[in-house]
Amino acid sequence: QSALTQPASVSGSPGQSITISCTGTSSDIGGYNYVSWYQQHPGKAPKLMIYDVSNRPSGVSNRFSGSKSGNTASLTISGLQAEDEADYYCSSYRSSNTQVFGGGTKLTVL
């Protein structure tokens, strides 16, 4: 069961916007609107930031947004802040009745 493909790292300056991509196949991202994004700070448990492609849980800043096109999902963070520096993981339902995560992207705020 291969993982979804994310860039290993991205960076941006405070106030800028960045986008993290997550590429899968028609059996996962492309076939279902069940893509989620998680934020994980060092030593902490993951936190859900986006679910069902573009929905934000209560309490998550509207600076975080999600989208999908074909087999690729994206997480955009606007107005970058120092506290956004973390690892980000995408996840999708897969047609084999399983769930798959991406390899993770380390976001550095310069």
Next chain:
Amino acid sequence: EVQLVESGGGLVQPGGSLRLSCVASGFPFSSYWMHWVRQAPGKGLVWVSRINTDGSIINYADSVKGRFTISRDNAKNTLYLQMNSLRAEDTAIYYCAKSLAEGGQGTLVTVSS
């Protein structure tokens, strides 16, 4: 407030067994699918298994199929993961998660001789 508290982790020799537990509170446990997700030291998140509300639907990642068993006791608001034939590559923090939306702080499993 949703709370998920994992326990049962520890050091075990290759080939050994462990049973993880996850006690849930703050939400109607019996109404939610539950998942186990793991994270090896310094590595990414990996989905392990899921179980539906009454335990009638269960799925596993290929890497643990036949060795791990997920179960739940809705009367006790508890999720379990029975892990047998453990390997070094099973070393990880194991998180339980409510519908993959909220999780606990995890419990560390170390497989080593």
